[in-house]
Amino acid sequence: MSTPEYPSNMPLGADQHRLRALGRNHRLDLAFQGTTFVFAMLVLVTLFAIIASLAVAGYSTFATFGFDFFTLNRWSANQEIFGALPAIYGTLVSSAIAILIAAPISIGIAVFLTEKCPSKLRQPLATTVELLAGVPSIIYGMWGVQVLAPFLQRYFPSVLPAGTGLFTAGLILAIMIIPFITSVTRDVLMTVPKATRESAYGVGATTWEVTRSILLPSVKGGVVGAIILGLGRALGETMAVTFVIGNNLFFAPTLFGQGTSIAALIANQFPEADGAQRSALLALGLVLFLITLLVLTAARLMLRKMDRAHG
Amino acid sequence: MFKRLLTAAAVGSLMCASAGAMAQSINGAGATFPYPVYSKWADAYQNETDIGLNYQAIGSGGGIQQISARTVTFGASDAPLKPEELKKNTLVQWPQITGGVVPVVHVEGVDKGGLKLDGKTLADIYQGKIKKWNDKAIAQLNEGVDLPSTNITPVYRAEGSGTNFLFTHYLAQVSDEFKTNIGEGKSVAWPSGVGAKANAGVASQVGQINGAIGYVEYAYAVENDLNVVSMKNKAGKFVTPNIESFKAAAGNADWKDAEGMYLVLTNQPGEGSWPIVGASFILMHTDVKDAEAAKRALAFFDWAYENGDDAATELNYVPIPSNVAELVREQVWSQIKADGKAVWDK
Numbered sequence: 001m002s003t004p005e006y007p008s009n010m011p012l013g014a015d016q017h018r019l020r021a022l023g024r025n026h027r028l029d030l031a032f033q034g035t036t037f038v039f040a041m042l043v044l045v046t047l048f049a050i051i052a053s054l055a056v057a058g059y060s061t062f063a064t065f066g067f068d069f070f071t072l073n074r075w076s077a078n079q080e081i082f083g084a085l086p087a088i089y090g091t092l093v094s095s096a097i098a099i100l101i102a103a104p105i106s107i108g109i110a111v112f113l114t115e116k117c118p119s120k121l122r123q124p125l126a127t128t129v130e131l132l133a134g135v136p137s138i139i140y141g142m143w144g145v146q147v148l149a150p151f152l153q154r155y156f157p158s159v160l161p162a163g164t165g166l167f168t169a170g171l172i173l174a175i176m177i178i179p180f181i182t183s184v185t186r187d188v189l190m191t192v193p194k195a196t197r198e199s200a201y202g203v204g205a206t207t208w209e210v211t212r213s214i215l216l217p218s219v220k221g222g223v224v225g226a227i228i229l230g231l232g233r234a235l236g237e238t239m240a241v242t243f244v245i246g247n248n249l250f251f252a253p254t255l256f257g258q259g260t261s262i263a264a265l266i267a268n269q270f271p272e273a274d275g276a277q278r279s280a281l282l283a284l285g286l287v288l289f290l291i292t293l294l295v296l297t298a299a300r301l302m303l304r305k306m307d308r309a310h311g
Numbered sequence: 312m313f314k315r316l317l318t319a320a321a322v323g324s325l326m327c328a329s330a331g332a333m334a335q336s337i338n339g340a341g342a343t344f345p346y347p348v349y350s351k352w353a354d355a356y357q358n359e360t361d362i363g364l365n366y367q368a369i370g371s372g373g374g375i376q377q378i379s380a381r382t383v384t385f386g387a388s389d390a391p392l393k394p395e396e397l398k399k400n401t402l403v404q405w406p407q408i409t410g411g412v413v414p415v416v417h418v419e420g421v422d423k424g425g426l427k428l429d430g431k432t433l434a435d436i437y438q439g440k441i442k443k444w445n446d447k448a449i450a451q452l453n454e455g456v457d458l459p460s461t462n463i464t465p466v467y468r469a470e471g472s473g474t475n476f477l478f479t480h481y482l483a484q485v486s487d488e489f490k491t492n493i494g495e496g497k498s499v500a501w502p503s504g505v506g507a508k509a510n511a512g513v514a515s516q517v518g519q520i521n522g523a524i525g526y527v528e529y530a531y532a533v534e535n536d537l538n539v540v541s542m543k544n545k546a547g548k549f550v551t552p553n554i555e556s557f558k559a560a561a562g563n564a565d566w567k568d569a570e571g572m573y574l575v576l577t578n579q580p581g582e583g584s585w586p587i588v589g590a591s592f593i594l595m596h597t598d599v600k601d602a603e604a605a606k607r608a609l610a611f612f613d614w615a616y617e618n619g620d621d622a623a624t625e626l627n628y629v630p631i632p633s634n635v636a637e638l639v640r641e642q643v644w645s646q647i648k649a650d651g652k653a654v655w656d657k
Contacts, residue, residue, distance in 0.1 A: 077471070078479070078496020145512070150519050162464055162505045162520055247469035247506025258505055264469075268508075272372035272471030272497050 051289060058283025061276070069283065073251040075260075077269060082280035084287055086251040090166055090259035091291065094245065095234040097170025097255070098177060103227050105174075106181035111211050113182075114189040126186065133179035141243035144172045149244055159256050162246065166259045169245040173237055177230035184229060188222030189215060221303050228299035235292050238263035262288040337608045340367040341374020341387030344473045344528065345408045345591040349387075351622045352615045359614075362607060371473055371497065378402065378594045384601070384608045386594040389473020390497065394571035401597050403646050405572050405639040406590035407612060409561045409629040411529040412477045413552040413587070415537040417517045418444050420459045422538075424551065427452045429543035430485025430578070430586065436524060437465050437482065438489060439503030444522060452543070466516045466525035469506030471497040477589040478526050481577035485586075526587075529557070530627035546582045556585035557629045564590075566635050572643060590631070595647055602649035609644055609655045 062069060065082060072083025113126055145164070148171065153163030160167065192215055200210045216223065246258025247268060260268075266281050266288075273281055346368040353364035369377075371388035378386030379400050391404055414433060416426055421444075428436075432448045435441045441448055445458040468475045476497045483490040493499050505523075507516040510531040517525040517537065524540075529552055532539050541549045550556045560579040566572060576588040593612060599605040616636035623630045631639075644655040 074500040076494070076500035077498040078494045079500075081500075145507075145515070153519065161462065162516070164505055164516075242469070243508065243512075247508075248504070249500040249506075250502050260506075268470040268506075269498050271370040274372050274376060277498070 051286070054282050054286040054289065058279055058286050061280045061283040064276075069280075070287075075249040075265060075280075077273070077277045077280075080276050082276075082283075083251070084262070084284055086249055087260050087262045087265045087284060088287065088291070089251060089253070090169075090245060091235060091261040091263070091288070093255065093259070094166050094169040094173060094241065094261055095231060097167060098173035098234045099227060099231055101171065101174035102178045102181055102230055106178050106226070106230070107185055107216075107223065109178070109182045110185035110189055111215070113186050115207060115211065115215075126183075129179050129182050131179075132175070133183075135176075137176065137237060137239040140172055140176055140240035144168065144240060144244040148172065162258065164244045164246045165257050166245060166254065167256045169241045169259075169261070172240050172244055173234045176237060176240060177233050180233060181226045181230040184226035185219075185223050188219040188226070191222075192218055221306055224299065224303060224306070228296065231295055231299075232292055235295065236263055236288065238267050242267050262291075335361070335607060336363040336365050337385075337604070337611055338365050338383045339374075339385040339387060339593075339608070340369050340377045340383045341385075341594075342371045342389045342473055342591055343368040344389050344410065345387065345628070347530075348408055348619070348623050348626050348628050351626065352611075352619045355618070355622065356611055356614055362611070364611060370471070372471065375594065378596070381596065381600065384595070384599075384604045387591060388594060389589065389591050390476045391573045391575065391590075391592050392571070392594065394573055397571045402594050403571070403597055403643050404592045404594045405643045406566070406574075406631055406635065407593045407615065408623055409557065409576065409588060409590045409631060410627075411552055411557040411560075411585055411588045411629070412474055412481075412526055413529050413532050413585075414524060414526050414540040414542070415514070415517055415532055416524045416540055417521060417538060418459065418461060419521050420457060424539060424541065425453075425456055426538070427541045427543070427549050430481065433542075434482040434486035434489040436463055437467070437501065437504070438492065439465070461522035464520045464523045465501065465504030466513050466520070466523050467501050467504055467506055468510075468513060468526075469508055472509075473497065473589070473591070474510070474526065474528060475499065477575070477577060477587055480575050480589075481587045484578045529553075533627055542586050544582075544584050544586045545578050545580050546584070548582050550583060550585055552585050554624060554627065554629060556583055557588050560584035560586070560588040561590070561629050562632060564635075566638055572639075588629075597646050597648060599647060599649045599654060602652075602654050605647060605649065605654045609647070613640070 061082060065072070069082060069084055070088070071085055072081060073085055074081055074083050075086060109129060113122060117125060149163030149168055151163075152160045152168060196214060196218070197210065200214045205213070241261050242264040245260055245264050247260050247264060248258035249260055249265070252259065262284055266285060269277065270281050346366065349364065349366055353366065357363045371390060374386035374388050375392070377383045379402070387407075388404070392402065397404060414428065418426070428449070429452060432441065432452065435448065442463055443460050444463055445460045450458055476495065479493065479495040479499050483493075483495040493501070505516055505520075507513045507525075510527045513525040513527050514531060514535050514537060517523040527537070532552070539552050541551050544550050559581050560576055563579045563581040563584055564574055564576050566574060572592070574590070576590060578586050579588065595605065595608070616631060616633070620630040640655070645653055647654045
C-alpha cells in the first residue's frame, strides 16, 4: 500500500482524518473489487460445472461408442445405437441456412435504417424489428408448423413435399435471428463518425459506394460479431426448430429433407429417457456446447485477425 | 390430447397449490397417456372423500425414476417393466386403464373408414418400402377401392411416448424385418417420413399432407374426426377401431399367467380384437416406508376400479374388467407390505 498523497497546504490536524478516510475508501474499493470479482468468477465456475457434469454424465456413452458416436448414421434409442451424426449435421445445416438468409437481409435493414430511412419511419421500423426478437420461440414454432410449412408445401410441393424439414427450420431460424443481427449492425453503423460519411458524399460518392467502401469496411468487426451472435442463437434454438425440422433420426445428406438438430433431439427424448439413452443425450448436450464454443472462439480469432489487418 | 393436457396441467397446478392446505393427498408421477382419466377420477374421488391426487404427468420414464427414488407413492408407465426389473427395484405393477392406438390416413379419393391394412403392410409403409398408395400390397387388401398413385408420407411421434411403444411393439410382432431393423420402444429411429410432436402434431400433419398416414390415440381420432384405418387382426378378420374392439382385445388378455403382470395387449387373439391396444400401469414398492400413504393410494385405485368405468368410457378409454381388478387386489396388492405386514386389507 503506497502512502496516500495529499495537498501540502492542508491543515496539519486534518492529516489523520484524511488518512483514515483514504484508508476507508481503499478498503471499500477492495471490497467492491472483490465482490465484482466473485460475481465474474461465478460465471466461470457455473460454466465449468456444467461442462464437467455433462462430461461425467455422458462419459459412459463416450466410453462405449468412442469415435463412433460421431459417425454412426442413426439415433436409435430402443436399439441403443447412438450416432450423433444426423443431429450434428442438422444443427450445422439449419444454422448455415439461417445465416445465409439472415445476414444479407439484416445488413440491408441496418443500412437502410441508418442511411436512407426517412426519420419519421426510422424509430417505428427499428422497434418493429426489435419486437421480432421478443416473440417467444414457441410462437415461431407454432406459426412454422401451422402456417409456414403448409404454405411451403402448397407452393413448392416438389421440393418440400411435407412442408417441414431442414430448410424450413433454417427459414424459421433466419426470421428469429434477423432482429439480433440487425440491431447490433445498426448500432455499430451509428458509430461511424458523421464527418467520414459526409466527406465521402462530398467527393461525390453514391450511397452504394459509401456503404460498400466506407461504412461496412470500417465496422467489419462489429458486423461479424453480430452475425456470430445470431449464429450462436441459431445453433442452440430448440422449441421452434423441434416443431418444423421433421425429427428424422436417420442421417441423410439433404438440404430440403427431414432431419433433426441436437437441441430438438434432446428436447424430444429427454423426458422419457433413462439409463444409456439419458447418458447419450447428455453427451450430445456436451457436443452442442463444444460446437457453440468452437464457433465463438473461431469468431474471436477472426475478429482479432481483422483488427490486426485493419490497423 | 394437447388440449386435454393443458386443462389437465391447469388442474394439476391448482391441485399442487392446494396440496399444502390439504391434510391428505396421494402423490404420484408418470405417464401422460392416462393423465386425463386419472385427473377425472381424482376430481370425483376428492368430492367424495376429500382426499386429493397430486399427479405429475412427466412421462413414463420419469415416473419410473421417481418411484425408484421413492419421491412419490406411486409411479405410472405406459410400458410395463420386465419381471426382473421389478425385482431389482422391489416394485410391483398392475394395469389401471386400457386404451387403443389407431392408424389414420389422409388420401384424397379414399373415403372415411374406407381403407384396410394388415400389420405387414403397415410395417412396410413405415419402413419406407411401400412408397405409393396404389402399391400392389395395399391394392390387394382393398379390392374395389380406387387407390390414387399419391406418394405415402408416414407421420410418426417425434418424442418418446407410450403411443410409440404400443405401435412399434405391434409392428415388431407382425414383421420380423421391422423387429430387426427398427425394433420396439418409446423412441425409435424411423427410416422415412415426418416426425411431429404429440398426438396433436401427428393429427395436424396428417391433415395437411395428402398421402399421409399417422397413428394417434383413439380418443384423439374421435375428437378430430380423422379417417381411421381398419386393421386385419391376428384371427385374420378386419376390425374397425372402437371401444368394443378394444374391449375384445383386453378381454382376451391372459393376466393370470403374466409374470409380474408383464403384458402388452397388442396383436391379441379373438375375432373382434383390435390389434393395437395397451394398458397403462401403476408401479408401487413392495416394501413401503409410509404405510398410510400407500394405503391411501391403494384405496383410490380400488375406488377407480369400482366406480371409474363410466368416466373412462366417456374419455374413450377401456376400463379394466372386474375379474382382472380382483386378480390385482389378490395377487399384486397383497405383496405391498410395510414392516412385513400387508398394507391392503379388504
